[in-house]
Amino acid sequence: MKKSFLAYLAVAFLGCGGGAQEKDVLCLALEVSPNKLDPAYVVDVAEGEVASLIFQGLVRFSPDGEVIPDLASSWEISDDGKRYVFHLDRRMRFSTGRRVGASDVAFSFKRLLSPDCRSPRKWVLERIKGADAFSEGMAPEIEGLAVLDDSTVSIELEGPFRPFLQLLAMPAARIVPEELFVDTKAHSGAPAALVSNFSEKPVGSGPWVLDSWERGDHLMLVPNPFHPAGSQTLRAIRYRIIPEAFTRIAEYESGSLDVLKIPSAELPRFLGNPSLSRRIQSVPELRVLYVGLNNTRKPLDDPCVRKALNMAVDVERIIEVLANGEAVRAAGAIPPSLKGYRKRPAYSYDPGASRKLLLEAGLGDGMELDIWQRDSPEGNRILEAIQGYLSEVGIQVRLVKREWSAFKEAVSKGKVDAFFLDWYADYPDAENFLYPLFHSENTGGGGNRSFFSSAEIDSLIELAHRTLGENECYNLYAKIDSLVYEEAPWIYLYFPKSFEVVSLGITGYRIPFLYLARQYEGVRKS
Amino acid sequence: MLHYTIKRILLFLPILLGVATITFFLLYILPGDPVLSMVGERYDEETIQKLREEMHLDKSVGVQYAHFLKKLAKLDFGRSYVTGEPVWDSIWKRFPYTFRLAVAAMAISVVLGISAGVLAAWKWGGTVDHVAMGVSIVGISMPVFWLGVLLIYLFSIKLHLLPPSGYGGGSPAYLILPAFTLAQASAAYVARITRSSMLDEVREYYIQAARAKGVPERKVLVKHALRNALLPIITVVGTDFGSFLSGAVLTESIFAWPGLGRFTLDAILKRDIPAIQGAVFFMAVVFMVINLAVDLSYAWVDPRIRTGRRSGSE
Numbered sequence: 001m002k003k004s005f006l007a008y009l010a011v012a013f014l015g016c017g018g019g020a021q022e023k024d025v026l027c028l029a030l031e032v033s034p035n036k037l038d039p040a041y042v043v044d045v046a047e048g049e050v051a052s053l054i055f056q057g058l059v060r061f062s063p064d065g066e067v068i069p070d071l072a073s074s075w076e077i078s079d080d081g082k083r084y085v086f087h088l089d090r091r092m093r094f095s096t097g098r099r100v101g102a103s104d105v106a107f108s109f110k111r112l113l114s115p116d117c118r119s120p121r122k123w124v125l126e127r128i129k130g131a132d133a134f135s136e137g138m139a140p141e142i143e144g145l146a147v148l149d150d151s152t153v154s155i156e157l158e159g160p161f162r163p164f165l166q167l168l169a170m171p172a173a174r175i176v177p178e179e180l181f182v183d184t185k186a187h188s189g190a191p192a193a194l195v196s197n198f199s200e201k202p203v204g205s206g207p208w209v210l211d212s213w214e215r216g217d218h219l220m221l222v223p224n225p226f227h228p229a230g231s232q233t234l235r236a237i238r239y240r241i242i243p244e245a246f247t248r249i250a251e252y253e254s255g256s257l258d259v260l261k262i263p264s265a266e267l268p269r270f271l272g273n274p275s276l277s278r279r280i281q282s283v284p285e286l287r288v289l290y291v292g293l294n295n296t297r298k299p300l301d302d303p304c305v306r307k308a309l310n311m312a313v314d315v316e317r318i319i320e321v322l323a324n325g326e327a328v329r330a331a332g333a334i335p336p337s338l339k340g341y342r343k344r345p346a347y348s349y350d351p352g353a354s355r356k357l358l359l360e361a362g363l364g365d366g367m368e369l370d371i372w373q374r375d376s377p378e379g380n381r382i383l384e385a386i387q388g389y390l391s392e393v394g395i396q397v398r399l400v401k402r403e404w405s406a407f408k409e410a411v412s413k414g415k416v417d418a419f420f421l422d423w424y425a426d427y428p429d430a431e432n433f434l435y436p437l438f439h440s441e442n443t444g445g446g447g448n449r450s451f452f453s454s455a456e457i458d459s460l461i462e463l464a465h466r467t468l469g470e471n472e473c474y475n476l477y478a479k480i481d482s483l484v485y486e487e488a489p490w491i492y493l494y495f496p497k498s499f500e501v502v503s504l505g506i507t508g509y510r511i512p513f514l515y516l517a518r519q520y521e522g523v524r525k526s
Numbered sequence: 527m528l529h530y531t532i533k534r535i536l537l538f539l540p541i542l543l544g545v546a547t548i549t550f551f552l553l554y555i556l557p558g559d560p561v562l563s564m565v566g567e568r569y570d571e572e573t574i575q576k577l578r579e580e581m582h583l584d585k586s587v588g589v590q591y592a593h594f595l596k597k598l599a600k601l602d603f604g605r606s607y608v609t610g611e612p613v614w615d616s617i618w619k620r621f622p623y624t625f626r627l628a629v630a631a632m633a634i635s636v637v638l639g640i641s642a643g644v645l646a647a648w649k650w651g652g653t654v655d656h657v658a659m660g661v662s663i664v665g666i667s668m669p670v671f672w673l674g675v676l677l678i679y680l681f682s683i684k685l686h687l688l689p690p691s692g693y694g695g696g697s698p699a700y701l702i703l704p705a706f707t708l709a710q711a712s713a714a715y716v717a718r719i720t721r722s723s724m725l726d727e728v729r730e731y732y733i734q735a736a737r738a739k740g741v742p743e744r745k746v747l748v749k750h751a752l753r754n755a756l757l758p759i760i761t762v763v764g765t766d767f768g769s770f771l772s773g774a775v776l777t778e779s780i781f782a783w784p785g786l787g788r789f790t791l792d793a794i795l796k797r798d799i800p801a802i803q804g805a806v807f808f809m810a811v812v813f814m815v816i817n818l819a820v821d822l823s824y825a826w827v828d829p830r831i832r833t834g835r836r837s838g839s840e
Contacts, residue, residue: 199610244780246678254682409557445565
């Protein structure tokens with residue numbers, strides 16, 4: 001015992017394994033460590049990015065955000081938009097070498113929806129007919145899910161839902177090998193719960209396989225030898241976990257990182273350096289920044305007060321100074337790069353008109369407003385500016401900083417006046433910026449944290465879900481976005497841009513439209 | 527001595543129970559819901575409720591505490607809410623990284639601190655003394671994150687001598703900057719304590735007697751004065767070592783070092799209650815063991831303690 005403890009300490013001091021940088025290995029950084037790589041439990045960006053490399057869905061996103069074949073080589077959608085039939089690509093194999101079959105698809109979907117799984121992302125598949133009954137344990141099977149043959153799956157929805165294919169490209173709908181989840185529960189007909197080490201040693205059919213994972217330090221991915229894509233030119237991808245922005249920059253500048261996401265405060269320095277600026281790529285983020293106003297609290301339940309707040313803040317100036325002019329002002333929630341976006345006049349910065357509106361609302365003596373935030377450099381800078389602008393119209397803002405879980409609890413329960421937050425697209429469709437954020441079904445945890453509620457908006461969003469004609473549908477989204485904007489449930493801020501700098505010697509790298517679309521196909525490192 | 531050691535070890539139990547209880551109730555009082563950390567930005571209440579039931583968070587505080595004590599008796603902190611990994615496994619995986627950093631930092635602290643302190647005492651009132659004490663004041667005052675950033679800028683970005691961060695598979699080059707950053711405040715404090723403790727000793731009669739006998743000055747200082755000045759130094763070094771072994775949050779974050787400090791910080795930020803409880807319990811054990819070792823080392827350093835005699839009783 002004593003010997004083994006001493007041996008443990010000796011190993012502890014002399015080294016714990018791992019590997020140094022190698023050739024042909026793409027070195028990337030993650031700000032936070034993924035917690036779980038099991039697709040059923042993937043919730044954040046880091047987890048989503050890595051899981052998307054390891055697992056395949058029936059479909060996936062191209063770097064441009066289009067839905068393209070992944071496991072399914074083709075599919076048909078019925079005219080009423082309710083029935084989907086997917087034909088699997090028979091070449092696809094898990095990293096264990098076994099071919100992916102239709103039963104794996106059915107199993108993965110049943111597992112995600114099963115009551116035992118307790119997946120926080122079961123909403124991704126809840127539009128499948130019978131999904132609710134199955135996930136509540138009321139039905140042994142999902143009514144709308146059927147395996148037609150070894151490589152054909154049919155899915156029937158409760159009602160038409162145009163972005164359904166995009167939902168299928170999300171990490172939660174990725175396919176796992178059934179045999180790794182067989183336990184006693186499987187014999188009773190219910191899918192097995194999380195196998196404890198699946199998240200540690202995930203097995204998928206994606207282009208990359210998890211080779212090693214030292215929590216808090218790095219993840220190493222190597223190509224899946226059974227993946228037919230064959231366009232992997234890299235030997236491995238090494239993700240290092242580097243929480244501090246300064247350290248990530250230092251790693252890039254010392255040549256240890258191949259791609260760096262540039263923090264907004266550092267952007268002028270990078271753009272001003274000619275040798276670096278040539279290697280900078282940018283993409284508009286599918287993200288909107290806003291200050292949510294609790295629409296149920298007095299005096300914020302009055303749309304005039306909310307409009308007055310929008311008119312009191314010079315968002316253009318904030319973009320110019322704090323986002324280096326590299327952002328698009330939000331006059332709606334739908335980002336400019338998505339269909340359904342319409343350019344419309346934003347609330348003009350007019351402190352005089354703002355004061356007048358506040359006076360009309362009986363707030364001539366001013367008011368106090370608590371704005372909650374989680375600690376982030378981006379949020380701190382923006383909110384201090386907003387605090388200054390609002391004080392000019394007599395609104396005394398108190399900034400309340402909380403860490404993420406305390407923040408989320410208070411905000412989701414409607415316990416705060418206002419809060420600073422952003423919304424990052426789960427999938428690249430305008431629907432994802434309207435239904436979660438403004439439908440009354442989603443108040444609180446569902447995403448509608450401003451507790452905005454309008455029967456008209458609800459019914460229009462539902463109508464858009466059922467509308468299959470593309471033009472008709474996006475016109476409807478644009479109309480909804482405009483109607484919500486007129487109600488000013490938030491202080492609308494801006495749609496940021498993401499900037500990445502790529503090191504010399506890296507070719508073929510392109511920032512995708514959405515983090516889930518990263519595949520690193522054709523990337524070379526000389 | 528054996529009796530004393532056993533008594534001290536037995537005292538660990540009530541202290542650990544106290545630490546675990548305080549941690550449990552602090553986490554209960556603090557705002558923030560651990561379930562919300564697990565589910566991302568979009569979730570439904572039903573899933574939240576099911577998770578809460580599974581984690582026993584829907585039970586009364588009394589029931590939760592009883593459940594906690596039952597598991598504590600078996601030294602089982604369960605699995606992390608966030609990663610699903612058993613908490614002890616995570617701690618044992620992370621501790622080697624912290625241990626390595628702590629030992630290196632302590633070595634730097636002891637070597638630099640004691641050398642500077644002895645030198646300053648030897649050249650008391652001279653330039654060397656003033657420089658050493660000036661540098662030590664800077665060392666104590668300089669925030670860890672500032673020094674870390676400066677060292678990375680100088681040695682990694684400008685001079686390209688050392689890697690900026692990471693563990694590097696155990697390569698010693700990766701250890702130098704974080705160890706030095708972690709050691710600086712401790713080294714500065716050890717230098718000051720060594721100097722003042724040495725100055726107390728060099729005024730004693732036995733030192734004058736040794737000098738009168740013609741013992742060389744270096745031998746007088748190192749063999750006679752330093753040995754007698756060691757007690758307060760050991761206390762400082764021991765406490766610092768304990769805190770290094772509990773994880774150095776700032777140093778580990780700046781240098782992306784995958785040790786216990788970052789594990790604990792991540793657990794706190796995500797309200798990962800089992801992981802926080804496990805980490806705090808582990809830190810308490812480390813501190814108690816180090817303190818016991820420090821107390822026992824007094825006897826080794828000072829025979830008067832070992833034999834129960836007091837100074838001046840003869």
